[in-house]
Amino acid sequence: MDIAYLKEKCNQIRIDTLKEIHVAGSGHPGGSLSMTEIIVSLYYYKMKITPKNPLDPLRDRFVLSKGHAAPIYYAVLADKGFFDKELLWTLRKLHSPLQGHPDKKKLPGVDASTGSLGQGVSIATGMALAAKMQGNGVNVYAVLGDGELQEGLVWEAAMAAGHYKLDNLTVIVDNNGLQIDGSCDQVMSLLDIGKKYESFGFTVYDVKDGNDLEQVIEALDAPSYGKPKCIVAHTVKGKGVSFMENSVGWHGKGLNDEELNKALAELGGK
Amino acid sequence: MADLIATREAYGQAIAKLGEVNEKIVVMDADLSHATMTCYFADKFPDRFFNAGIAEANMTCMSVGFADAGFIPFVSTFAIFGTGRAYEMVRNSICYPHMNVKLAMTHAGISLGGDGGSHETIEDIALMRVLPGMTVLVPCDANETYKAVEAAAKIDGPVYIRLARMATKVFDDMPFEVGKANVLKDGKDAVIFACGTMVECAFEAAKKLAEDGLDVAIVNIHTIKPIDKDTIKTYAAKCKNVITLEEHSVIGGLGDAVAEVLLEEGGYRIKKLGVQDEFGQSGTPEELLKEYRLDPESVYQDIIKPELFMRVKNHRFTHGIITTVHFRG
Numbered sequence: 001m002d003i004a005y006l007k008e009k010c011n012q013i014r015i016d017t018l019k020e021i022h023v024a025g026s027g028h029p030g031g032s033l034s035m036t037e038i039i040v041s042l043y044y045y046k047m048k049i050t051p052k053n054p055l056d057p058l059r060d061r062f063v064l065s066k067g068h069a070a071p072i073y074y075a076v077l078a079d080k081g082f083f084d085k086e087l088l089w090t091l092r093k094l095h096s097p098l099q100g101h102p103d104k105k106k107l108p109g110v111d112a113s114t115g116s117l118g119q120g121v122s123i124a125t126g127m128a129l130a131a132k133m134q135g136n137g138v139n140v141y142a143v144l145g146d147g148e149l150q151e152g153l154v155w156e157a158a159m160a161a162g163h164y165k166l167d168n169l170t171v172i173v174d175n176n177g178l179q180i181d182g183s184c185d186q187v188m189s190l191l192d193i194g195k196k197y198e199s200f201g202f203t204v205y206d207v208k209d210g211n212d213l214e215q216v217i218e219a220l221d222a223p224s225y226g227k228p229k230c231i232v233a234h235t236v237k238g239k240g241v242s243f244m245e246n247s248v249g250w251h252g253k254g255l256n257d258e259e260l261n262k263a264l265a266e267l268g269g270k
Numbered sequence: 271m272a273d274l275i276a277t278r279e280a281y282g283q284a285i286a287k288l289g290e291v292n293e294k295i296v297v298m299d300a301d302l303s304h305a306t307m308t309c310y311f312a313d314k315f316p317d318r319f320f321n322a323g324i325a326e327a328n329m330t331c332m333s334v335g336f337a338d339a340g341f342i343p344f345v346s347t348f349a350i351f352g353t354g355r356a357y358e359m360v361r362n363s364i365c366y367p368h369m370n371v372k373l374a375m376t377h378a379g380i381s382l383g384g385d386g387g388s389h390e391t392i393e394d395i396a397l398m399r400v401l402p403g404m405t406v407l408v409p410c411d412a413n414e415t416y417k418a419v420e421a422a423a424k425i426d427g428p429v430y431i432r433l434a435r436m437a438t439k440v441f442d443d444m445p446f447e448v449g450k451a452n453v454l455k456d457g458k459d460a461v462i463f464a465c466g467t468m469v470e471c472a473f474e475a476a477k478k479l480a481e482d483g484l485d486v487a488i489v490n491i492h493t494i495k496p497i498d499k500d501t502i503k504t505y506a507a508k509c510k511n512v513i514t515l516e517e518h519s520v521i522g523g524l525g526d527a528v529a530e531v532l533l534e535e536g537g538y539r540i541k542k543l544g545v546q547d548e549f550g551q552s553g554t555p556e557e558l559l560k561e562y563r564l565d566p567e568s569v570y571q572d573i574i575k576p577e578l579f580m581r582v583k584n585h586r587f588t589h590g591i592i593t594t595v596h597f598r599g
Contacts, residue, residue: 057340104367112334113367119331119359126335129320133296134339153359156328163323 001045006213009044009079010036014240015269016075016088022260024071024092027100030250032072034176034211034235035143041216042141043076051081054108058136061127063112065120066145066174067101068252074098074107082109118151120144121171125157128169128228143172147179150188155200161228162201169228170220171202175210176237180251197230210235241266274437277466278376280412281433282307284419285344285374289315292423294342298333300326305435306346306376326351330359337369342423349375349432350391353398364428365401372422373398374431379517380550380558381467382435390550396522398430399495405429405448406494408516408524410469411438414492417446432466434517436555439470444490451498453505457487460511460573463502465491465524468515471559474566475515479573494527502531512540513573517564520544543572 014036021027042062043049050056064073071091078085083097090096097106101115112127114120124142131138148154161169173193181187190196194204205219210233219231237251238244241263255263264270289295289311296318303309303321312319322329326347333343345352352375353360364371380390399406405425409415415433422429425448444452454469455476464472469490476486487509489501506512512532514525525542532538545562559565563572 061338111338113362116358116362118327119363122328122331122359123334123338123363125328126332127338128335129332130336130339130341133317153327153331156323156325157331159325160322160328160332 001217003213006040006044010040010213011267011269013040013072013075013079015264015267016079017072018241018255018260018263020071020075020088020091022255022257023089025254026092026252027071027254028068028252029071029244029255030178030237030247031066031145031174031176032069033239033241033244034237035066035069035174036072036239037211037213037216038143038172038174038233038235039072039076041213041220043080045217046220047139047141049080051109054082058138060138061111061124061140063120063124063127063140063142064102064114065124065142066117066148067114067120069143070098070100070102073102073110077107077109080109083107117145117148118153118157122153122157124171125161125166125169128161128166129164131168132164132166139168139170141170141172143174145179146173146175146177146184146190146193147187149173149190149193158197158200158202165201165226166228167224167226170224170231171197171228172231172233174235175232176235178237178246178248178251180248182248194230194232197232201227202230203227204230204232207231207233211239273440275412275440276435276437277409277412277415277433278305278307278435279437280415281374281376281419281431282310284416286310286314288419288423289318292342294340295423296320296336296341296343298322298329298343298345300324300329300347300351302347305348306374308344308346326356327359330356331363333371334363334367334369337371342370342372344372344374346374346376348389349378349394350389353394353430354391357397361401365403368403368427370426370428372429372431374419374422374433376433377435378432379434379467380545380562380564381517381555383555383558384552386552387549392519392545392550393522394430394432395494395516395518395524396526399527400522401428403427404495406432407448407492408432408465408494409492410441410466410490412440413443414446418492421446421448434467436467438467441469446492449493449496449498451501452490452492453487453501454490455486455488457485457509459484459486459509460513461487461489461505461509462513462515463489463491463524463528464515465494467517468564471564471566471569472515475569475573478566478570482574491524491528494524497527497531499531502528503535506532506535506538512538514540514542514544515569516544518544520546541573543569
């Protein structure tokens with residue numbers, strides 16, 4: 001594992017993500033940036049992916065349950081060669097395969113259409129159960145927002161994953177603490193996320209800094225002891241751009257020219 | 271009359287049998303397998319049966335995972351929950367990405383009986399047929415259910431199969447082709463387009479109408495979507511007087527599906543018989559069908575009501591509405 005290389009990747013992916021949202025004029029920068037280290041650890045280190053054969057049945061599956069973070073997902077898929085990088089600049093445009101939320105019918109590399117919160121992790125649970133049944137060694141990874149955990153369906157899925165002992169399923173919570181209307185604690189307290197998942201039969205890893213590649217990777221590599229795994233990654237919303245960090249206002253908002261330039265200057269991009 | 275068999279029972283038997291020849295079939299249920307009759311499949315293929323517990327939304331999305339892996343999941347629970355509670359999951363996780371999932375839902379309509387209005391869905395056809403890419407099948411008897419299940423497994427995409435709790439007549443074997451309506455009885459004075467449990471009722475009502483000298487055609491619309499426009503247009507043109515009959519709300523169901531087709535032609539008045547924009551309640555199936563005027567006698571009466579459906583002495587029709595009444599005797 002080359003941490004320096006992965007760090008550089010994170011930076012590049014952040015830059016592409018912000019450029020996408022800038023061109024689109026709308027999108028979700030805050031929750032994209034907070035999960036940068038998570039998605040880069042998965043796509044550049046952990047997962048078995050097959051960009052040349054996006055429907056390879058033996059590939060690992062990734063489900064972006066927090067589908068609004070589509071811009072960073074697309075930046076990674078393009079960089080991995082699932083489609084032409086030029087498509088990134090069509091995000092949210094009419095007829096673009098880069099929909100505001102991921103659409104598997106339109107874009108190669110997208111394993112599940114998501115966007116309506118809670119449904120992605122439930123689909124991922126079904127994928128993991130199907131893979132167990134087939135005994136094909138496929139692993140399934142789902143990334144959820146912390147606000148998303150307010151959806152009851154998330155806990156229906158957790159119950160099923162625990163019941164079926166899906167040790168090929170990893171649920172990663174991008175715990176940046178903020179949602180549209182304010183902090184999660186203000187809107188609807190989540191209390192101890194790890195304890196909740198533990199009680200549903202998961203092996204839980206608490207990652208103190210979810211924007212630290214080494215900590216994320218350590219949790220991804222940690223054993224799951226015959227159970228589904230949950231990684232609670234404490235992240236910073238808008239991570240990497242000073243004026244976006246920990247700001248509710250940057251949940252779902254486009255960047256103007258000036259804001260983009262300022263952000264790129266901080267990230268050392270152009 | 272042959273023995274009565276509920277379409278849910280026929281479904282349970284059909285899917286268990288189909289499981290023998292098609293190893294891709296998996297079945298999911300939400301703690302109702304002894305009511306939806308997926309228990310037959312579960313007994314036979316325990317490794318391919320998954321109980322989601324009382325969690326219909328999760329069952330719906332999990333089935334997408336099976337479809338993604340190349341399986342053909344049949345998902346069953348009561349229609350009220352499968353199409354209602356989990357509606358947005360059906361829309362966004364199954365239909366939006368056009369996943370190969372079959373929703374075989376039982377206890378549809380008001381005839382389920384004692385459970386009452388909370389459990390009696392009269393909206394499911396409307397909810398399912400509005401979804402792009404969804405095929406909607408409403409088999410009328412055990413034989414048709416078997417064929418609908420077989421056909422659904424062959425379709426690459428989402429299918430909704432509407433099934434009933436109460437035991438109903440088994441008709442002689444009929445051909446079944448998705449999207450092709452079955453003309454069960456020819457006629458010239460009126461046509462009843464019916465589906466599901468109401469096909470038998472249409473026959474009984476037609477017998478009474480025949481005693482009044484009315485020759486009524488009966489068309490079984492087992493596929494609500496894609497609907498058989500040609501047969502509907504042909505029989506409407508031939509019979510002029512159009513009646514639709516369904517154990518569903520008259521809003522958004524078979525009646526409106528037929529009306530949409532005939533709007534393309536114009537000039538028809540359509541009598542929609544079904545549940546008239548109200549909820550169901552507890553009772554025996556027989557009582558409920560009578561209460562909501564879906565028994566043969568009520569259907570007969572509603573068809574011949576002079577203000578709605580009238581017969582001309584000289585059999586001359588104007589624009590589909592018979593203008594003067596002539597009752598025998």
